[in-house]
Amino acid sequence: MSELPSGGEDVMLPLFPQLLPGLEVLERGVDEVQIGLDPRHGVVASGLPPSVIEALRSIDGRTTVHSLLALAESEHTEQLRDVLTGLTELGLVSEADPPTHSAEPGVEAGLWSLRSGRDQSRIKARRAHCAVVVRGDGRLAVAIAILLAKAGVGHVEVAAEGTVTEHDVGCGYTDDDIGVPRRKAAAGAVRRSNPATRTGRLVGGDRLPELVLLTDAVVPAPEVVGLLVQDGVPHLPVRVRDGIGIVGPLVIPGRTSCLRCADLHRTELDSRWPRIAGQLAGRPQRADLADVQACAALAVAQTLRVLSPADKPPPVWNATVEIDPYAAKVKHRWWPPHPRCHCGAR
Numbered sequence: 001m002s003e004l005p006s007g008g009e010d011v012m013l014p015l016f017p018q019l020l021p022g023l024e025v026l027e028r029g030v031d032e033v034q035i036g037l038d039p040r041h042g043v044v045a046s047g048l049p050p051s052v053i054e055a056l057r058s059i060d061g062r063t064t065v066h067s068l069l070a071l072a073e074s075e076h077t078e079q080l081r082d083v084l085t086g087l088t089e090l091g092l093v094s095e096a097d098p099p100t101h102s103a104e105p106g107v108e109a110g111l112w113s114l115r116s117g118r119d120q121s122r123i124k125a126r127r128a129h130c131a132v133v134v135r136g137d138g139r140l141a142v143a144i145a146i147l148l149a150k151a152g153v154g155h156v157e158v159a160a161e162g163t164v165t166e167h168d169v170g171c172g173y174t175d176d177d178i179g180v181p182r183r184k185a186a187a188g189a190v191r192r193s194n195p196a197t198r199t200g201r202l203v204g205g206d207r208l209p210e211l212v213l214l215t216d217a218v219v220p221a222p223e224v225v226g227l228l229v230q231d232g233v234p235h236l237p238v239r240v241r242d243g244i245g246i247v248g249p250l251v252i253p254g255r256t257s258c259l260r261c262a263d264l265h266r267t268e269l270d271s272r273w274p275r276i277a278g279q280l281a282g283r284p285q286r287a288d289l290a291d292v293q294a295c296a297a298l299a300v301a302q303t304l305r306v307l308s309p310a311d312k313p314p315p316v317w318n319a320t321v322e323i324d325p326y327a328a329k330v331k332h333r334w335w336p337p338h339p340r341c342h343c344g345a346r
């Protein structure tokens, strides 16, 4: 665990400081505290008098920075200011949401700001302006949609066909949804997750989504993929194939390799692949709940990275990430643009 560095002079302290969700001020000794557990971001501050430690333990997002500074004895105020500045500079302390926002249900940016190096309030604001379509007729679509809603994505449309069956329930659809059109039941599940999320139709509307997730079918329907490529809409396949969750490759038309690139690579490995793919196209494959949940979580984290374009390219850029919950393994597979594909990615 590294020692807390002194904060820079140009760091502005938050008016209502709060620790990132999940972090605590933990005592290591009489004059030493630790904030954060993971060695990649956790820090230790030592040589602290009791009044400074008490003030740090009082950071709750509702106490102003001035009240916190007043908790330290006057000769230790500057030391407390230094610690707060260091924590703010590292992103471990940030400005609390205004009370009106924190009363809203649902939105969870969590420790994302620590991983991405971006401010929590900016992450939330950006997500709130994003629209995502989840297109799939199985468990993955609804599992992903409710996580995206909870993460604060402003508009989440589940474009699902057919009606809910007993094989769909367990990760969003309920027993009461059986027999209800999937699109309607999924919109209900999204609103239960976050009532502020918009769920109306984006497909065919004026507003193009930032991303379309193609879920549940091992091979996405070619006509759906064709339209997305034609309209230049980024898309991300997500499926569970024989117990292995597979996310990617992310397709940004003209920039990354496309699903036809991947098909050409597959066909080089197995000349009969087109015939197999033809039989699977557009058909959801049933999957166990644990595999669905693991795959959905991976897909949502990658989606949230795609929605934050300042980040470096996500791991699903020209690649798939495969998660095998049974063997507890995660594998990355590279799918570069194919020389015989005309998608322009090369």
Ligand SMILES: [Zn+2]
Residues within 6 Å of the ligand: 257, 258, 259, 260, 261, 262, 337, 338, 341, 342, 343, 344, 345
């Ligand atoms: Zn291509």
